[in-house]
Amino acid sequence: MTLRQILILLAVAACILLLLPGLGRYSAYIVYVVAIASIGALALNLLIGYCGQISFAHGGLLGVGAYAAGNFGNAGQDMVVALAGAGFVTALISVMIGLPALRLRGLYFAIATLAAQFILEYLFRLLEPLTHGVSGLLIEPAPFLGFGVSTDRGYAAVSIILLVLSLIGVSRLLRTDLGRRFILIRDSEMVARGMGINVARTKFWAFAISGFLAGIAGGLLAFTTRIAAPEAFEIALSVDYVAMIIVGGLGSLPGAVIGAFFVVLLPEVVQRLGEYFNAATQTSAIREMIFGLLIILFMIYEPRGLNSLASRLWRRWRGAGTKPAKTPSGAMDLRPSSEPAE
C-alpha cells in the first residue's frame, strides 16, 4: 500500500466515522458486521493468499478469540486488553494448528486444518469451565479505553478503527522481509528453502500473525453479539471465510474487504427478498442454495475474484482494454491445479 492509498483509506474511514452518528441502528449494524468479517478475512488472506497455506480452521480460530475475549471481558478487563489477550491466545492456538504445515503441503495440510476445526468445535462443547458448553458463554459489555461503546454505533466505530489498523499493519508487513518470504513460500517452498530461508520459522510467523488478527475479529464478534456459543463457530463459518477471500481475490487486501461485504450482505439481501415475496418460511434453505450456486458460478467464471474483475474493468475503461489485463501485483500466481504430473 502506498502512502497515497493509506491516505485514501484513512479518508474513507474518517468519512464513515463522521457519518456514523447519522446512521440508523441497522446501517451501523451492517457496518460493524462487515468490518469484523473483513478483519477475519484479512487474517485468512494473509495465510492462504500470501503464504499459500490453505486453512479450513479459521471458523474455529474466531471461536477461540471469541471465548478468550469473552472470558477476559467478563473478568473486568478493558475491551482493548481483552482483544489483545484474545489475539495472543488465538495466535498460540493458530501456531499449534500450523505445526503440521512444517511437514505437510497443500491439500494434505488443508485436510489437517479440517481436522483441527472439528477438534476445536468439540473442545468448545467440552471445556465447560471456560466455554459454558452448548449453552454458550454470556459476555458483559466492556468499555473501550474507558469509553462505553455498547451501542451499534459504538461497535461500528471500534470495528472500523481496528479494521483500518489491521489493513495498514498487514500492508506494511507485506513490504518487510518477512512479508516477502511469505510470498516466496507460497510461490515455491523449495526455492525458498534453496535461498536459505528458514521455512519453518516463516510459517510460524504467518500462523501467529494470522491467528492474532483472527482472535481480534473473534473477540469483536463476541463483544458485539454478547454471546459465544459453539454452533456459531462451526465448519460453515470456516467455509464462509474461505469463500470471502476467494470471492474478493486471493492475495489482495481490498479483496478481503470486498469479499466480506459480499458474503455478509448476501444473506441479508436474500432475507429481505424472502420477506418481500412472502417466502420467509423457506428462506434459510433458499439462502444456502443461492450461496452455494453463487460460489459455483463465481469459481467457474471469476476464480481470481472481484478485485481482479474490478481492476480489469478499470483498465478497459481507461482504454487499455485490448491488452489482456496483468494480474495485480501481489495477487496469487494461479498455476493450473490439474497440470499433468511431470
Place this chain on the structure above:
Amino acid sequence: MFTLQLVIAGVAVGSVYALIALGIVLIYKCSGVVNFAQGGYAMLGAFFTYALAQAGLHPALGLLIAVVLMGAVGALTQILILRPMLKAPVVAVMMVTLGILITFRAVCLFIWGPDQLAFPQLFPAGVIELGGIFMTYNYIAAVLLSSVLCAAFLAFYRYTPLGLMQRCTADNTRAALAIGIDVSRQVTIAWVASAMLAGLGGALLASLNGLSVNLSNIGLVAFPVIVLGGMTSLVGAVVGGVVLGVLQALTDGMLTPAIERVLREYTEIYSVGALQQVIPYALLVLVLLVRPQGIFGTRESERV
C-alpha cells in the same frame, strides 16, 4: 463378547465409509480434484431412494434407479462445473466442491425439510444370533453389499480395458493423452462411478441410521479414512474405512464410558460428548504427522 458385537457394528458402518471414500480417491487420482461434495452425493442418493420408494416403487428397485440417477448427477457436475475449471487454482476447486455440497444440502433441505425421516426397509427385518452375537439383516446386507462392491470395483479397475485406461489417466495424464486416451472422458467416468458409489453408500447408511440432511457430514468423515489409507490408494481407502468404523464403534462403546468415569471422579466434566466423532480427526492429525503419505500411499516427489 460385547467387544465383538461392537467390532461387527463397526465393520458394517466402516464398509460403507469405504464405499464413499473409494469415490473420493478415484476422482483425486484421476483429476487431482479433492471432492468435498462426496457426502452430498451420498445424501442425494439416499433421498432419491426415499423419494422413489415414497412414489410406490419397491425400495430395492428404487435404490437401483437412484444409483443410476446419481451416475447422471455425477456426469453433469463434472461436465458443467469441473470441466470449465481445469486451470483454476487448487483452492478454487476445493471451494467449488464445497459450493456443490452447500447447494445439494440446501436443495434437500428445501424439498424434504430438516427432520429425520424413516428410511424404507431395503432388506427384510430380522436378527441372526451367532454364538451370542446379534446381527440384524440390515448390518449383514450392508457389509456383504459393500464388500462385494468394493471387490468388484477393485477388480474392474485392475482387469478391464476401461479400468486400465482409468489407471493410465491417473498415473500420468500427459502420457495418457499421448497414447490417445480421451482423458476428459475418463475423468467424467470417474465422476460417474464415484457418484454412484456414494449414492449407494448413502442409501445403505440411511438404512442403518435413518435419513436426514446431516447424512452429508459423512463426506467429511471420509477424509480421515482416505488420509489414513493414503490419498492415492484404493485398497487403502477400503482398509481405512473399516479400521475407522471399528475404531468409532469401540470408542463409543468402551472408551467413552471409561473416560467419563475417570473425569467424573476427578473433575466437574460429566460428559465427553460425541467423542467417537472426534477420534477420526485426532487419528488423522497423528497419521499426517507421522506418515504424511498414509499407510498405503506413495510419496510424491516435487520439482521446482
